Amino acid sequence: MKVSFTLNSETRWLECQPNQTLLHALREQLGVKSPKCGCERGDCGTCTILLDGKSIKSCLVLACEVEGCEITTLEGLMQSGLTPLQKAFLDQNAFQCGFCAPGMVIAATELLEHNSSPNRGEIEEALAGNLCRCTGYAPIIDAVLDLVDNGGK
Amino acid sequence: MSNYKYIGKSAVRVDGKAKITGAAQFVDDLDFGPDLLYAAVVESPHAYAIIQKINTKKAKELPGVVKVVTGKEFPYRFGLYMHDRYIFAQDRVRFVGEQVAAVIANDPATALKAARLVEVKYKKLKPLLNVGDALQQQGVDRVHPDLANYFHVPWFYPKKDSNIAHFRKIRRGDVGEGFGDADLVYEDNYVVPRYAHCAIENHAAVGKLDHDGRLTLWTASQSPHTQRHLFAEALAPLGFTHQNVRVITPFVGGGFGGKAGVTMEIVAAALATTVPGRPVKLLWSREQEFYNTYQRQGVEASIKVGVKNDGTITTLEQTLLWDAGAYVEYGANVVNAAGLSATGPYRIPNVKIDSVCVYTNLPPGGPYRGFGYSEFIFGLESHFNQIAKQLGMDQVEFRRKNAIRAGDQLAYGAPMHANGLLEAIDRVKQEIAWDTPKEIPSDSSKVRGRGFSLFWKAPAMPPNASSTAFLKFNEDASINIMVSGMEIGQGYLTVMAQIAAEVLGVPPEKIRVESPDTDRNPYEWQTVASHITWSCGNAVKRAAEDARDQIVDLIENVLEMPRDDIYLENCQVRSKIEPDFALDFTEFIINGLMLPDGSWRGGPIVGRGMFMPEFTSALSDPETGQGGKPNVHYTVGASAIEIEIDRDTGKITIPKVVLAIDCGQALNPDLVKGQITGGMLQGLATVLYEDMRFDDQGRLLNPNFTDYKIPTSLDTPDQIVPIIVEVPQGDGPFGARGMGEHTMIPAAPLIANALYDALGVRVKSMPITAEKIVAELIN
Secondary structure: EEEEEEEEOOOEEEEOOOOHHHHHHHHHHHHOOOOOOOOOOOOOHHHHHHOEEEEEEHHHHHHOOOOOOEOOOHHHHHHHHHOOHHHHHHHHHOOOOOOOOHHHHHHHHHHHOOOOOOHHHHHHHHOEEEEEEEEHHHHHHHHHHHHOOOOOO | OOOOOHHHHOOOOOOOHHHHOOOEHHHHHHHOEEEEEEEEEEOOOOOOEEEEEEHHHHHHHHOEEEEEEEEOOOOEEEEOEEEEEOOOOOEOOOOOOOOOEEEEEEOHHHHHHHHOOOOOEEEOOOOOHHHHHHOOOOOOOOOOOHHOOOOOOOOOOOOOOEEEEEEEEEEOOOOHHHHHHHOOOEEEEEOOOEEEOOOOOEEEEEEEEEEOOOOOEEEEEOOOOHHHHHHHHHHHHOOOOHHHHEEEOOOOOOOOOOOOOOOOHHHHHHHHHHOOOEEEEEEOHHHHHHHHHOOOOEEEEEEOOOOOOOEEEEEEEEEEEEEEOOOOOOOHHHHHHHHOOOOOOOOEEEEEEEEEEEEOOOEEEEEOOOOOOOHHHHHHHHHHEEEHHHHHHHHHHHHHHEEEOOOOOOOOOEEEEOOOOHHHHHHHHOOOOOOOOOOOOOOOOEEEEEEEEEEOOOOOOOOOOOEEEEEEOOOOEEEEEEEOOOOOOHHHHHHEEEEEEEHHHOOOHEEEEEOOOOOOOEOOOOOOOOOOOHHHHHHHHHHHHHHHHHHHHHHHHHHHOHHHHHEOOOOEEOOOOOOOOEEHHHHHHOEEOOOOOOOEOOOEEEEEEEEEOOOOOOOOOOOOOOOEEEOOOOOOEEEEEEEEEEEOOEEEEEEEEEEEOOOEEEEEOOHHHHHHHHHHHHHHHHHHHOOEEOOOOOOOOOOOOOOOOOHHHOEEEEEEEEEEOOOOOOOOHHOOOOOOOOOOOOHHHHHHHHHHHHHHHOOOOOOHHHHHHHHHHHH
C-alpha cells in the first residue's frame, strides 16, 4: 500500500507491506539510518523518532499508519547544524559507543520542547525508555541539565 | 607535575560529531545494494540431542530461497584458545539455540519462514544443566566426547574422559601450615550466576565472496584481525588463507567482551562462500543476542581463609567451579585468568586455588567485561568482610593491612609491581566518610548501610599479544593513524590521537584515527583485556616517534641544526636555541626540503610502531602454576558505597558510590571518569537487577529487555565519585595502564557488604534483588 507523509520537512511516500514497521521503512526504503534497531519490541529506544512532535519507538509503529503525519528523525533536527542539545552531549561526553545517541537526543529534544527547565528527576523520567549500556546515564542527564542551566543555548 | 600539552587533558572525542549526528555507521547501516541476500539460522530446540536427520526439501522449495546450508557442507571446528566450537552443529546439538542449518533468501522474511520449514529429527539426550551434574557425567554423553582430540593452547589442562575442559591449579607456600598458623579459619560458599552483555547493538555480519576468490566480512566486532585469523583457519579446507580473507569493522554499538573473538560471524563467513558474487547479511535478533553469542559464565566458589588475630591473612584455599557452557573456546581462558588472580589484590603467603572449567549444556560462556574477576571478587570480598567482623576489626583496616604492595609475591610467584592501592583505599575511605556515622533516614522503614571492596585485574592475553600502528602525514600537516583496535565506546580513537599529538606537536583535532580494515590497517590482537590503551598506545607512540625522528633527521641534515635543539610544536619545527625559528610542517611534510642546488631531500613522512610484551610467559608448572609470568601488570583500586534499603519492599537506592582506580596516568581524565560511571552501573545491575532464568530443559526464559532488566536512567546512583590515582606504569604510554573493565568489578560485593552493614543479612548468591532481601528479612 502507498503511504505519504512529511519526513524531515520533505514530502515523501513509499509502498509498504501492511506488516512493515516504520523503523524498517525508514531504514531500508528511505535510507534514513539514524534510528537503529536494537530489540524490535519497544524496549531499547534506539529507534526513537518524533511522530507529530511526540517521541515514539518506530519499531512499534506500522509504516501504513503514518499517512499524513510529520516525522522527524535526528537528521531532521540538524537543518541549521548541531543543535544546542547535541553540543551539550558533545561537551559532556554523553555517549560512548554512540548506538543509543540518536534516540537519546530525540527523546531529550522532545522533553525540552515541552519543558524548558526540567529537573533531574524529570530528565530521568523522560529518558527512561531509552537504554544505554555504556555511560551509566549520568553524563546524558548532566548534558541536558547543563543545557537547561545555560538557558537552552 | 608533567608538562604535557595533550596528555592528561580532556580532549573532545574525535568520534564525537559522528556519533552525535548519526553519521557514525554501524554494520547494519552499511548499504550493500539490491543484490543483498539475507540469512536466517535453524536453531536447536534442545539443550542436548543427537541430530538424526535434516530435511531441507520444503525450505528449498519456498520461492525466494537461494540456498539452504547445513553442517554437512561445513564440518569444521574453530575457536580462539581451543578448537571446540562448530560453524554448524554436526552430529549433536549442545545448547538451546545452537545453529543447525541456515537459509539464504532474497529477503529477511522469506529466510525466516524457510528456516522454520527445515525439518530436523533429534534424539534427545539428558542435558547437563549445572556444574554438579556435569562433573558426574562420564562416558559418551559427556558434552564433548572428542575433547582429547581438540587443539588448545599449551596453558590449558583438559581432564581426560570428563567434562572438565581446563583445570587451572595454583599452589603456593604450604596451605596446611598456613591454616595451622591461623587463629581463625573461616569457610563459606558463594554463587554467581550467568549474565548477558546487553550491548545495545546486536551482533551483525555481512559476508561476500567475490568472484575473484576474495572473502570480505563486515562485522560488529572487537577483534577484526583475530576474526580474520579464525575465519582463515576454519575455512582453510576450502582454500582460504589470510591473503584472501578480509575483515572490515565499522563502528561498534557496544562490546563488553560479547563481540570479542568469533561467534555468529563465522556463520556469515561460511554462508558467503556458498553464494559467490552476492553479499549475505546475518543479523542476530535481541533474543539470539542473549543465547547464541557468549554469556558471562556462572561460578560456584568455595572459600576457606586463615587469619591471625591481628588480621594478617595466612592462607587462602579457593575452588572455583565454572559453568562454562557448551563451548569454551574463549571461556576457558576466563577460568584460567581468574585462577591466576583469585587471591584478589592481597598479600597471601599460602595459596591453593583450583579454577575448573566445566562443560554444560547451556549457552557458551565467554569473555565479559571483568573476565572472571567480577565473579570471584563477589565471594572473596564478601568473605573478607565477614572475617573482619569476626575479628572485631574495621574492615577497611583489615583490607589495608593485607593489601598487596610492590615486591610482594603474586600467587604464581612473580613479584607485584609499584601500585597505588593504598592511596586508593585511603582516598575512598575519606570520600565516603567511613569514620563518620551514616545518615539516619527520616522514613523509619528505611535504613542505610555502607560497603567497601578492593578490586584488581590484569589483562588476560597470550604472552605475545601485540599491537601495531601506521601513521601518515598529509599535505596540510594533518595525520591519519591506522591501527586495528576498536572504538567500542571507551574513547580509544581519541586517546590514540592524543598520544600521537603529544609526540608530534599536532593537535588531536588534526588527527584522524579510523576503524580498521584488515587489508589496510596493521595487526592488532583484539580490543579486549583493557590492554588497548597500554598496548596499542605504545605502538602509536612508537609510530609517532618514528615519524618525529624522520622529521628531526631531515632538519638536521638539510638545515644543519643540531638535533638536540629541535622540538615540534603546533605543527611547526622549533629550535630551543633560536626562538624565532619556526618551520611549518606543511613546508616539507610531503614534498621534503630543497637544497641550494635545487634537488630535494626527505619526502612523505610515514611512521610505524609495534608493541609486544617480551617479558611474559604462560609456561608454568601445571601442578602449581609457578614459574611463569602470565600477566603483564595489574590495575588496582578500591571502592565504597552507601545504600538505603526500604525494609518493607527490599528496594535499594544508592545515595553515593566512590571508586578510585590507579590507571598509571589518565591520558584523558574525562574518558576515565566515563568508564567509572558506566562500568559501575553495569556492575550494580548484575547485583541488583539482572537475573537470567533457564527452565529445566536449559531454555532461556527471559532473552529480552522486558524480562531481563538492565538499568534505565531511573536506576542510577545519586552520586558517583570517580577518583584517579596515578602511579605510573613503567612500560605504558606516558605511564598509562588500562582501566575499562575494572570499574564494574567491585560492584557486587559493595552491595552485599552494605546490605550486611545495614541489616546484618549476608546474601551469598547473586543477584541481590529486592525479592531476595525481603525473603531474607522474613526468615
